[in-house]
Structures are given as structure tokens and as C-alpha cells.
Amino acid sequence: MITNETQLRQLYAMPGERAVLKQRTDLDAHCLRFIALSPFCVVATGGAGGSLMDASPRGGAPGFVHAPDAQTLWIPDAGGNNRLDSLCNLLHDPRIGLLFMVPGIQETLRVNGQAKLRDEGHYTAQFAGPNFRPKLVIEVQVQEAYLHCAKALMRSRLWHAQAQVERTMLPTMNQMVHAQIGLTPPTETQEQMEQRYRTQIASEQAEGGAGS
Numbered sequence: 001m002i003t004n005e006t007q008l009r010q011l012y013a014m015p016g017e018r019a020v021l022k023q024r025t026d027l028d029a030h031c032l033r034f035i036a037l038s039p040f041c042v043v044a045t046g047g048a049g050g051s052l053m054d055a056s057p058r059g060g061a062p063g064f065v066h067a068p069d070a071q072t073l074w075i076p077d078a079g080g081n082n083r084l085d086s087l088c089n090l091l092h093d094p095r096i097g098l099l100f101m102v103p104g105i106q107e108t109l110r111v112n113g114q115a116k117l118r119d120e121g122h123y124t125a126q127f128a129g130p131n132f133r134p135k136l137v138i139e140v141q142v143q144e145a146y147l148h149c150a151k152a153l154m155r156s157r158l159w160h161a162q163a164q165v166e167r168t169m170l171p172t173m174n175q176m177v178h179a180q181i182g183l184t185p186p187t188e189t190q191e192q193m194e195q196r197y198r199t200q201i202a203s204e205q206a207e208g209g210a211g212s
Contacts, residue, residue, distance in 0.1 A: 023146045026070040027111075031145050034109045035073070036063045038100040043075070043138075045085075045115075048092035056086045065100075066126060071142045073098070073111065074118075076127040076134040079201060087136075090115045096140055099148075104159050106150030113143040131202075 002008050027035070039062045044055045058065075058075060066074040077087070090096065094116065100109040116139045118124075123137040157163035170176070172193055174186045188196075 023144055025143060025145075027067055027073075027142055027145050028070070030147070031109060031111075032067050032070070034102065034105075034147070035065055035067055035100055037102045037105075038062060038109070039064065039103070040101050041065060041075075042099040042101075043086050044097035044099075045089035046093045046095060047089045054085050054089055062102075068126075073113075073140040073142060074123060074126060075138040075140065076124075077136050077138065078134065087117060087138075090117060090138070096138070098140070106153045106159070108148045108153070109145070110148050111140070111142055111145045114141045115139065116141075 002011075024031070040057065040059045042055050043058055044053060046053050058078075060076070060078065064076065068074065094114045096113060096115040098109075098111040100111070117136050118139045119136040123139065124134050127134050127137070153159065167190055171179075172186075172188065172190045174188055174193060178185050
């Protein structure tokens, strides 16, 4: 079992110069372009007192995360299950990690920093539309940013059409959750569930969605 960094380093070579030097303390033009094209990111947070870490998906139209300057990101909070895991974690521990993806692009962008929850009108107004205004915005002060190589997505073939799994390979989300907590299996089909999600998203946007 590996218990210290010395043991760990005996298994791996030191990183190359480029891998070290590519880490930035701000968002350059390439990082900003990547974020502008990204419709999806994973948000990693940690809870109070060293409790379990959490990773949560966030999505929207490409560029749904705004970058008002080279060291700041704004992430609008949209409708979810109201557990508020990520948001509660950030109240106790402001550290945040982001992983941005762009469909069809094998590389990813990693951003780490400190977060604040902003509900002031100046922030929520940046994302206001005819039927949507978020209840709050996660403001991230960027401390580290770097592009991550394509190997993981190449190995997984994530964007390959041939690698897509038929949805029928798994029960519906409701069926799985009902089985996990011992409830009577629902009769709702996958198509009905997806339509319900679409209706909920439209309703939450009209109200200004709650957080996850």
C-alpha cells in the first residue's frame, strides 16, 4: 500500500516541463474560448470538517458559464433536486474544482479556485432572460487553470457514436431509485420521464430555478 509521496514517486516518472509550466493562475485566450464553447462542466466541492467530497454536473447552452475577466467565472445555478449539496459545501469550504468539456473535443479544461455564492441583482441579472433568472450565481476566483490532454476521453471513446449505450440497457432513473429505497416500481416510461423533465425545466426557468 502506498502511504507517502516518496513511495508514489517510485512508481511514476516526474512530470515533463510542459506539464508543469502549462498551469496558469488566470484564464488566457485559449481557456476563455474553451469555456465559451462548453455546455457542460463538473463541479467538485468538499463539505465541512473534511466530510466526503462531491462532484456535480452542470449544464446549459454553450458558454453558460461566464468569464467577466481573466480571473473570474460566474456559474448560474439552475433547477435541480434541491439537495443543495454543492452549495452547502461551498458555505463551509469555498474551494472548488471545475472540469469543462466540449462535445467532440477530446481535451478538457481544469479550473480550481475559491467560490462565493452571490445572490445580488448585479450577478443574477447577467443571466436573466425572458423566462429565467437564477436565484444565485457561483462566483469563482480562479487560482489554477490548465488544459488536460485527450488520453482519458480517447480511451473512453466518449464522443464516438459507436460507443453510445442504448438507454434500454438500464432501467429508468425512477425505477432504479425506487428499487434502491424499497418503493413500488413506477409505471412511468423513459419517454414519459424525459417529457416530465422538460416540463419541469421550463417551469423552473420561468420561476428562476432552485439549486442542486
